[in-house]
Amino acid sequence: MAAPVQRHKANNSPTMFEDELPTEANVDNEHVHLEGGGTGDRFRDVRPKWVNPCGGILDDSGIDPDAPPLEDSEIAANAILDVDIALNQMESFKNDFVRSLFRMDFDEMVRTWAHFHYDWLPAYEAVPKAIGAQLVPRQLQALELGATLKKLYLAAQTIAVGLEQVILDRAVYGGDFLEQFAATENKLAMVLCSLQMAMIEKHVEPDADAVRQLMDNKYRDMRSASGRNLRDFVIVRDYINLLEYTHQVLQHFQNGPSGSQSS
Numbered sequence: 001m002a003a004p005v006q007r008h009k010a011n012n013s014p015t016m017f018e019d020e021l022p023t024e025a026n027v028d029n030e031h032v033h034l035e036g037g038g039t040g041d042r043f044r045d046v047r048p049k050w051v052n053p054c055g056g057i058l059d060d061s062g063i064d065p066d067a068p069p070l071e072d073s074e075i076a077a078n079a080i081l082d083v084d085i086a087l088n089q090m091e092s093f094k095n096d097f098v099r100s101l102f103r104m105d106f107d108e109m110v111r112t113w114a115h116f117h118y119d120w121l122p123a124y125e126a127v128p129k130a131i132g133a134q135l136v137p138r139q140l141q142a143l144e145l146g147a148t149l150k151k152l153y154l155a156a157q158t159i160a161v162g163l164e165q166v167i168l169d170r171a172v173y174g175g176d177f178l179e180q181f182a183a184t185e186n187k188l189a190m191v192l193c194s195l196q197m198a199m200i201e202k203h204v205e206p207d208a209d210a211v212r213q214l215m216d217n218k219y220r221d222m223r224s225a226s227g228r229n230l231r232d233f234v235i236v237r238d239y240i241n242l243l244e245y246t247h248q249v250l251q252h253f254q255n256g257p258s259g260s261q262s263s
Helices: 072-102 105-110 136-139 145-172 178-202 226-254
Strands: none
Touching: 072 145, 072 226, 105 136, 105 226, 136 145, 136 226, 145 178, 145 226, 178 226
């Protein structure tokens, strides 16, 4: 199994920081219409946080030209670290979140709403597994790292679109778990930066960035607290499933062609 390798000239931190986390006091208490339709946050004129999440690095100019190219196993080993951090953070609060709002545990909520999906969140084609499921070898063996990184990056950006609205609404309407969701957004920024750096190492270009307009007005202008809570659960569920998928895929590449998958 490959160990993480660092060969960049300087560390580049994600563009979301703890001292920038929103609070009820620093978020405008109203929705703001975005250009092109939809509602969103007060930062409508600012680049979305999920675009170029590492900040500053847009190509392979940040890679030491004297360093040998990394193997796929090394690229995956670097990227998987932040995925595992994000997974651990979600494990630490998902049950509290669901029990507080729905009076059942997370797994029961997943079973109850297994049929319920939003068409703007990552589809099964992008994340071909259910939450808690393990990929089978034939799914992993068919993957190529460069193309897979591009799909993972876009899927993670799409989740970030939803999380942005979750945080805004919890600040505006005074919902619980604002701090935890802000921490979730921060950890997602780390994952996105790791995937961005992996694509740079692999010399692949990402597809077009996810845009706020992916999330339609009807998922943003939700006056019902119960409706917002269900929406937020679906985003959390699909985010955890994406993290699980990302971990399993990167672990496959980290282990190499002859490596076996482990949890």
